[in-house]
Amino acid sequence: MKIPILYNLRSLRARPTSTLATAFGMALVVAVFIGMMALSVGFQAALVKTGSTDNVLVLRRGADSEMTSGISRDVANAIAAYPFVARDAAGQPLVSPETFVVVGMQRRTGGMANVVIRGVSLAAFDVRSGIRITEGRAFRPGSGEIIIGRTLVERLPNTEIGASLQFGGRQWEVVGHFEAGGSSFESEVWGENELFMPVFRGQVFQTIALRMQDPEAFDGVAETLEADPRLGVDAHLERDFYANQGTLLGGLLRFMAVFVAGVMAIGAVFGAINTMYSAVDSRANEIGVLLTLGFKPRSVLASFVVESMMIALVGGLIGCLMALPINGLVTSTTNWNSFSEVAFAFRVTPGLLAAGMSFALIMGLIGGYFPARRAARKPIVEALREVGS
Amino acid sequence: MALIEIRNLTKRYQTEAELISVLEDVDLDIEAGEYLSLMGPSGSGKSTLLNLLAGLDKPDAGTITIDGSEITSLKTNQLADWRASHVGFVFQFYNLLPVLTAYQNVELPLLLTNLSKGERRERVEVALNVVSLSDRMGHYPRQLSGGQEQRVGIARAIVSDPAMILADEPTGDLDAASAEEIMNLIERLNSEFKKTVLMVTHDRQAAERAHRMMYLEKGVLHQ
Amino acid sequence: MKHARLVWKNLTRNKRRTILTSLSVAVALFLFAALQSVLTALAASTEVGSESRLITRNATGITFPLPESYTQRLRGVEGVGSVSWANWFGATYIDSRNFFAQFAVDAESYFPMYPEIAIEPAQLEAFMADRSATIVGRGLMEKYGWSLGQTLVLQGTIFPGDWEFVIRGVYEPDNPSFGDETMYFHYDYLYENSGRRATPGWFILELSNPTAATEIAQRIDDDFENSTAPTQTETEKAFQAGFVTMWGNVAFLVRAVGTAVFFAILFVAANTMMMSSRERVGEVAVLKTLGYKDGLLGVLVASEALAISVTGGVIGLAAAAVLLRNNPAVSSILPGYAVLPSTIVQGIVIAIALGLISGFLPARQAARLSVVHALRKVA
Numbered sequence: 001m002k003i004p005i006l007y008n009l010r011s012l013r014a015r016p017t018s019t020l021a022t023a024f025g026m027a028l029v030v031a032v033f034i035g036m037m038a039l040s041v042g043f044q045a046a047l048v049k050t051g052s053t054d055n056v057l058v059l060r061r062g063a064d065s066e067m068t069s070g071i072s073r074d075v076a077n078a079i080a081a082y083p084f085v086a087r088d089a090a091g092q093p094l095v096s097p098e099t100f101v102v103v104g105m106q107r108r109t110g111g112m113a114n115v116v117i118r119g120v121s122l123a124a125f126d127v128r129s130g131i132r133i134t135e136g137r138a139f140r141p142g143s144g145e146i147i148i149g150r151t152l153v154e155r156l157p158n159t160e161i162g163a164s165l166q167f168g169g170r171q172w173e174v175v176g177h178f179e180a181g182g183s184s185f186e187s188e189v190w191g192e193n194e195l196f197m198p199v200f201r202g203q204v205f206q207t208i209a210l211r212m213q214d215p216e217a218f219d220g221v222a223e224t225l226e227a228d229p230r231l232g233v234d235a236h237l238e239r240d241f242y243a244n245q246g247t248l249l250g251g252l253l254r255f256m257a258v259f260v261a262g263v264m265a266i267g268a269v270f271g272a273i274n275t276m277y278s279a280v281d282s283r284a285n286e287i288g289v290l291l292t293l294g295f296k297p298r299s300v301l302a303s304f305v306v307e308s309m310m311i312a313l314v315g316g317l318i319g320c321l322m323a324l325p326i327n328g329l330v331t332s333t334t335n336w337n338s339f340s341e342v343a344f345a346f347r348v349t350p351g352l353l354a355a356g357m358s359f360a361l362i363m364g365l366i367g368g369y370f371p372a373r374r375a376a377r378k379p380i381v382e383a384l385r386e387v388g389s
Numbered sequence: 390m391a392l393i394e395i396r397n398l399t400k401r402y403q404t405e406a407e408l409i410s411v412l413e414d415v416d417l418d419i420e421a422g423e424y425l426s427l428m429g430p431s432g433s434g435k436s437t438l439l440n441l442l443a444g445l446d447k448p449d450a451g452t453i454t455i456d457g458s459e460i461t462s463l464k465t466n467q468l469a470d471w472r473a474s475h476v477g478f479v480f481q482f483y484n485l486l487p488v489l490t491a492y493q494n495v496e497l498p499l500l501l502t503n504l505s506k507g508e509r510r511e512r513v514e515v516a517l518n519v520v521s522l523s524d525r526m527g528h529y530p531r532q533l534s535g536g537q538e539q540r541v542g543i544a545r546a547i548v549s550d551p552a553m554i555l556a557d558e559p560t561g562d563l564d565a566a567s568a569e570e571i572m573n574l575i576e577r578l579n580s581e582f583k584k585t586v587l588m589v590t591h592d593r594q595a596a597e598r599a600h601r602m603m604y605l606e607k608g609v610l611h612q
Numbered sequence: 613m614k615h616a617r618l619v620w621k622n623l624t625r626n627k628r629r630t631i632l633t634s635l636s637v638a639v640a641l642f643l644f645a646a647l648q649s650v651l652t653a654l655a656a657s658t659e660v661g662s663e664s665r666l667i668t669r670n671a672t673g674i675t676f677p678l679p680e681s682y683t684q685r686l687r688g689v690e691g692v693g694s695v696s697w698a699n700w701f702g703a704t705y706i707d708s709r710n711f712f713a714q715f716a717v718d719a720e721s722y723f724p725m726y727p728e729i730a731i732e733p734a735q736l737e738a739f740m741a742d743r744s745a746t747i748v749g750r751g752l753m754e755k756y757g758w759s760l761g762q763t764l765v766l767q768g769t770i771f772p773g774d775w776e777f778v779i780r781g782v783y784e785p786d787n788p789s790f791g792d793e794t795m796y797f798h799y800d801y802l803y804e805n806s807g808r809r810a811t812p813g814w815f816i817l818e819l820s821n822p823t824a825a826t827e828i829a830q831r832i833d834d835d836f837e838n839s840t841a842p843t844q845t846e847t848e849k850a851f852q853a854g855f856v857t858m859w860g861n862v863a864f865l866v867r868a869v870g871t872a873v874f875f876a877i878l879f880v881a882a883n884t885m886m887m888s889s890r891e892r893v894g895e896v897a898v899l900k901t902l903g904y905k906d907g908l909l910g911v912l913v914a915s916e917a918l919a920i921s922v923t924g925g926v927i928g929l930a931a932a933a934v935l936l937r938n939n940p941a942v943s944s945i946l947p948g949y950a951v952l953p954s955t956i957v958q959g960i961v962i963a964i965a966l967g968l969i970s971g972f973l974p975a976r977q978a979a980r981l982s983v984v985h986a987l988r989k990v991a
Contacts, residue, residue: 101672
């Protein structure tokens with residue numbers, strides 16, 4: 001571009017209030033956009049992380065969430081006997097039969113949360129990925145002890161080590177806390193499946209999680225399991241299953257982010273248009289001079305569009321800076337698909353920041369275009385006649 | 390052949406009440422190296438003639454041929470290119486870009502060329518030297534007096550070495566002393582640097598310093 | 613008002629700027645109305661719950677069933693008029709994107725308890741006569757284009773298999789927040805076709821003595837405390853309120869976004885007013901020389917800002933009220949979503965605040981302008 005950018009930079013500096021006011025308007029739009037998208041991204045990330053591609057989740061046929069599934073012991077044993085199930089060092093099948101119920105509990109801050117109580121055997125720590133005890137220890141089989149996921153610890157009362165949590169008509173002693181790589185397991189209470197069964201749903205498991213011998217073999221595994229008439233099950237790739245649990249709510253959050261930010265952007269763009277028109281009008285004679293000197297109208301157009309985009313760039317940067325602090329903030333909501341509480345952290349990813357910047361630049365482009373066109377189309381003689389302000 | 394040939398030049402303006410003839414069938418030849426002044430009552434179209442010569446405006450009828458090119462038939466972008474290399478314009482109100490320094494203002498026309506940064510620097514310094522403002526090249530227009538601003542304006546007009554200088558009331562906004570300085574400069578541009586100069590002015594004394602004086606009244610040019 | 617012309621002239625001097633600024637305010641108020649209505653809809657959904665009906669559910673959790681034998685015991689509790697029960701069916705219609713509530717209810721006792729579910733008597737009769745019948749909300753009928761007599765097939769999730777239902781009736785709720793996208797069918801149908809596995813999900817108790825609600829609830833829970841399935845009983849209103857909290861901190865999110873929107877548009881409006889006033893310094897000076905007082909000029913500027921923002925506010929709120937009414941996508945999640953008069957009033961107040969704040973600095977500037985200073989600049 002022929003007209004030096006310095007000209008635009010200095011011109012912006014010469015009208016600091018207008019420039020900053022317009023930039024701040026855009027900054028807020030970008031911040032809201034990134035913030036709301038970070039909510040959606042964080043939510044879906046928590047779910048995606050929850051599953052691995054090495055594991056298969058077996059549920060009763062037709063069940064769309066772990067809650068509505070029911071699998072008998074016989075079926076569980078039959079599944080564990082299959083050769084495609086990986087084995088641990090001792091030759092035992094890497095299979096985790098689990099019970100899954102959702103129980104209403106009061107949050108520390110008031111209000112109800114549907115908490116997932118998962119009954120597992122010690123095999124779960126090997127089969128499910130990324131489970132790590134952070135404080136205390138795992139529960140001992142037969143003891144009525146439970147461990148609590150990291151994010152749940154802060155949100156429910158009576159979750160400290162040594163405290164007693166009440167549900168299912170009896171008390172359970174908290175002996176440990178665990179983390180699970182940011183996945184939705186961190187919003188769960190884990191205890192022994194054999195002890196939970198008589199309390200809740202009786203002698204059925206809800207989920208059988210198994211590790212595949214050959215991680216690439218999922219299609220074959222699923223086919224075999226689903227075709228076996230003794231079983232009556234559906235097989236899901238663990239990663240895909242949990243990721244899909246987030247589609248309804250995740251989609252809604254994303255839609256809201258785009259809707260709110262999009263509508264806000266209209267307001268901000270109107271502001272930018274006004275600012276740029278004012279700039280063009282007050283610099284009419286400068287434009288006349290540039291055209292007189294031999295700069296082409298399209299150079300003038302480009303120059304003013306760039307100037308508008310420079311305001312947007314500043315706005316975008318400020319907006320990104322405003323949005324960054326929410327990264328990692330934990331919040332929770334009830335996931336509709338599974339009717340259970342999921343805690344997740346806002347995730348401001350580099351991708352989102354880039355999206356925010358692009359959003360800003362587009363606002364600058366649109367806001368600057370019509371005023372820039374007016375600048376370029378000014379009849380030179382008229383422009384020169386106007387006195388600068 | 391004259392450098393500038395103006396034939397049947399006509400320009401009219403339509404107001405609410407009537408059709409005003411600003412230029413009516415004007416013929417004029419200007420040789421290379423001439424120094425012309427143009428006087429006339431307010432609103433008599435002196436500036437219009439200058440604008441037409443610079444290709445800033447289009448006539449209603451007639452042609453202008455400069456150095457063989459018929460500029461009245463050129464399109465906007467072509468005119469822009471032509472202007473950049475053939476015309477140096479000096480304004481009554483200087484029209485410097487307030488956000489650029491004197492140096493940067495003078496450099497502006499050169500940004501339209503392919504010269505390197507170093508080559509541009511050479512020419513800018515020469516131009517500022519000619520107008521005796523080398524010591525102020527880093528100043529902004531608001532830090533300069535009226536006379537100094539106009540000198541920057543003149544430096545800008547000559548920096549790309551155009552054959553023709555068009556000056557529209559160059560001393561109109563200046564006090565007597567500064568006006569004198571500017572007039573001397575313009576004379577130098579013509580006598581020393583052989584520029585063809587066409588100057589529009591109110592000031593009789595300034596006008597008399599030209600080689601040829603002309604009057605424009607009611608659209609008709611008197612020589 | 614005699615100065616109205618001056619204000620009007622100033623507003624129309626640069627029409628594009630005035631209109632764009634006004635539309636920016638409109639945008640902000642539109643968003644405000646949309647977001648605030650989420651909160652009002654959530655609040656309204658708790659109002660739907662009656663205080664003369666109690667809900668008894670399994671104390672362990674809503675997803676745990678209760679024995680049918682409890683019916684008799686509950687009927688015997690003093691202060692309880694009638695007892696009904698229901699279960700959540702949770703099946704899929706075609707695919708998981710079509711989500712709506714399905715309740716298996718003991719129709720004989722249920723519908724009399726819920727006068728807010730208005731059904732044409734003939735349709736109700738047809739429903740009672742047919743075991744596999746279903747009554748669906750008007751909203752569902754319109755959304756999916758169903759007709760009376762049509763057979764629906766749903767894929768059960770909790771109760772697996774393909775389930776057929778015949779639409780015998782349509783209901784309309786007398787309170788839109790109740791929602792018109794629910795499907796009701798016979799509990800007995802569920803019981804028999806699930807291999808007799810189904811049990812009540814929760815009981816609804818109509819109280820003959822609503823003032824004693826809390827005591828009766830406590831008494832019931834004490835009674836069942838040591839049974840196989842201990843109960844938790846509360847008024848339907850409290851029960852609904854509990855569901856709302858499951859959403860999480862929506863109120864906070866809405867307010868945060870709303871604040872950001874307000875400030876973003878405040879910048880836009882304030883910027884406009886500043887730009888306008890910069891350009892009119894000369895005129896203000898001239899008016900002062902004519903004898904216009906400082907205070908009056910300040911008021912004129914403020915009036916201008918108010919005019920722009922209130923006009924914009926009204927446009928935005930009106931657009932929201934019209935566009936957001938009966939939005940099918942939203943009403944399935946938030947039944948009764950609508951822009952309430954209270955929201956509109958709040959919106960106008962916000963628009964006025966926006967106008968006053970954005971006009972404040974320019975108004976002060978105009979009032980304090982030094983005439984000599986200003987005229988020198990202009991000349």
